[in-house]
Amino acid sequence: MNNxxxxxxxxxxxxxxxxxxxxxxxxxxxxxxAQAAPTSSYVQAYTIIGVSxxxxxRELSVLAGNQPYVEHNGHFFVFCADLYRHQKxxxxxxxxxSELLENTEMFMVSLIDAALAAQNMSxxxxxxxxxxxxxxxxxxELDKVTExxxxxDHVLPLFGLAVGHPxxxxxxxxxxxxxxxxxxxxxxxxxxxxxxxxxxxxKTISDYYRERTNGQRVETWSDQILNFMKQKxxxxxxxxxxxxxxxxx
Amino acid sequence: MNNxxxxxxxxxxxxxxxxxxxxxxxxxxxxxxAQAAPTSSYVQAYTIIGVSxxxxxRELSVLAGNQPYVEHNGHFFVFCADLYRHQKxxxxxxxxxSELLENTEMFMVSLIDAALAAQNMSxxxxxxxxxxxxxxxxxxELDKVTExxxxxDHVLPLFGLAVGHPxxxxxxxxxxxxxxxxxxxxxxxxxxxxxxxxxxxxKTISDYYRERTNGQRVETWSDQILNFMKQKxxxxxxxxxxxxxxxxx
Numbered sequence: 001m002n003n004x005x006x007x008x009x010x011x012x013x014x015x016x017x018x019x020x021x022x023x024x025x026x027x028x029x030x031x032x033x034a035q036a037a038p039t040s041s042y043v044q045a046y047t048i049i050g051v052s053x054x055x056x057x058r059e060l061s062v063l064a065g066n067q068p069y070v071e072h073n074g075h076f077f078v079f080c081a082d083l084y085r086h087q088k089x090x091x092x093x094x095x096x097x098s099e100l101l102e103n104t105e106m107f108m109v110s111l112i113d114a115a116l117a118a119q120n121m122s123x124x125x126x127x128x129x130x131x132x133x134x135x136x137x138x139x140x141e142l143d144k145v146t147e148x149x150x151x152x153d154h155v156l157p158l159f160g161l162a163v164g165h166p167x168x169x170x171x172x173x174x175x176x177x178x179x180x181x182x183x184x185x186x187x188x189x190x191x192x193x194x195x196x197x198x199x200x201x202x203k204t205i206s207d208y209y210r211e212r213t214n215g216q217r218v219e220t221w222s223d224q225i226l227n228f229m230k231q232k233x234x235x236x237x238x239x240x241x242x243x244x245x246x247x248x249x
Numbered sequence: 250m251n252n253x254x255x256x257x258x259x260x261x262x263x264x265x266x267x268x269x270x271x272x273x274x275x276x277x278x279x280x281x282x283a284q285a286a287p288t289s290s291y292v293q294a295y296t297i298i299g300v301s302x303x304x305x306x307r308e309l310s311v312l313a314g315n316q317p318y319v320e321h322n323g324h325f326f327v328f329c330a331d332l333y334r335h336q337k338x339x340x341x342x343x344x345x346x347s348e349l350l351e352n353t354e355m356f357m358v359s360l361i362d363a364a365l366a367a368q369n370m371s372x373x374x375x376x377x378x379x380x381x382x383x384x385x386x387x388x389x390e391l392d393k394v395t396e397x398x399x400x401x402d403h404v405l406p407l408f409g410l411a412v413g414h415p416x417x418x419x420x421x422x423x424x425x426x427x428x429x430x431x432x433x434x435x436x437x438x439x440x441x442x443x444x445x446x447x448x449x450x451x452k453t454i455s456d457y458y459r460e461r462t463n464g465q466r467v468e469t470w471s472d473q474i475l476n477f478m479k480q481k482x483x484x485x486x487x488x489x490x491x492x493x494x495x496x497x498x
């Protein structure tokens with residue numbers, strides 16, 4: 001196994017960073033790494049906003065549900081779907097592409113492009129000995145997040161990425177059994193297989209939490225994801241993303 | 250610069266592979282690497298379908314717009330947004346979560362999860378000396394793709410990933426200027442800056458193509474992306490993804 005695969009397999013989210021800020025050179029390497037990611041038909045439909053202003057970091061931390069590591073880290077990045085520059089270029093050429101730009105295909109393209117870039121940055125950071133944590137919590141109140149970051153229409157903040165020097169180690173959370181995620185040639189809808197994989201995994205997760213909390217937490221994966229959906233439904237997003245010029249038709 | 254960052258910065262899409270198939274062990278390492286990716290609130294809302302059946306690969310190649318490297322490669326993976334297992338688990342517990350599951354937030358979560366996993370696999374593959382190419386073309390005719398792969402509702406094929414031993418080297422395409430993609434603290438909407446970056450980049454790309462085609466192709470980036478949107482609008486997706494149980498409310 002090479003170093004890169006070791007880095008990838010060793011991933012865990014870090015939720016506690018020292019005060020040491022990233023250097024300008026480190027930030028530059030991370031942004032370059034993000035930009036090297038594949039992009040759908042070369043559209044590069046994303047933007048990264050690096051947040052260093054302590055007041056903005058504090059505001060984002062509150063908006064993300066009081067997550068202290070959004071404020072305290074080495075650097076905070078916000079990855080956005082971005083079709084603004086495509087819209088501007090079309091306008092300047094007198095082309096009318098809003099309907100195409102604002103369709104579901106381009107929404108999907110911009111989300112995927114942003115995520116590919118973010119994961120490049122994450123692996124680059126981890127290969128440098130830094131820790132990372134994705135922050136989906138910024139989608140709690142995107143109207144306020146767009147105010148803090150002053151993003152125009154056709155730009156949609158998707159998630160944050162806190163990067164920094166890890167203060168505390170954290171555990172590597174077990175993933176779904178391979179057979180539940182990897183199918184060969186066709187999707188396996190066999191109910192018996194499904195139940196077998198899920199019940200084995202539920203036990204793995206329950207044991208994992210039990211051991212790490214001295215028996216205080218015994219939640220299964222099934223419980224956890226059903227609770228998550230009920231707690232963070234973010235039902236306003238359907239309308240909100242349309243208002244911002246995405247996923248309209 | 251470490252090996253991992255070198256691998257990341259050296260990325261280029263490979264569109265021509267030798268006949269050498271990936272070994273079972275290589276596939277296993279790639280799937281493990283994908284699974285190690287971060288996932289939003291632990292939902293792991295994606296599935297990977299590995300396609301080795303030559304007939305299925307041929308069909309997908311035609312559906313993706315006759316791209317021969319979809320058929321001829323070391324292995325072909327299809328990354329899908331997957332909320333099927335979440336729906337099943339809820340059903341078995343007598344919970345009614347369809348409305349939450351099918352909302353735009355979960356659509357976004359599943360796309361981002363799938364893309365993070367795919368980029369982990371891509372970097373792992375490249376670190377092993379393999380080449381990769383993302384195949385958005387499978388979104389041309391998703392109804393037929395879902396037939397080939399027999400995916401149920403709440404599973405949405407998003408893109409393919411062709412992986413294999415490179416037969417021909419390919420060029421590294423220049424990315425947007427850093428200042429156009431990376432903003433500090435707030436999104437820069439200054440028109441003058443925008444025009445400066447775009448016109449510099451259009452020249453870079455035009456020169457890049459001119460040099461590689463002996464002057465036959467001189468397209469700028471602006472031209473290219475506007476043409477792309479007009480050629481591949483995939484306007485059916487808005488309705489289609491809803492039919493499959495995504496992005497409905």
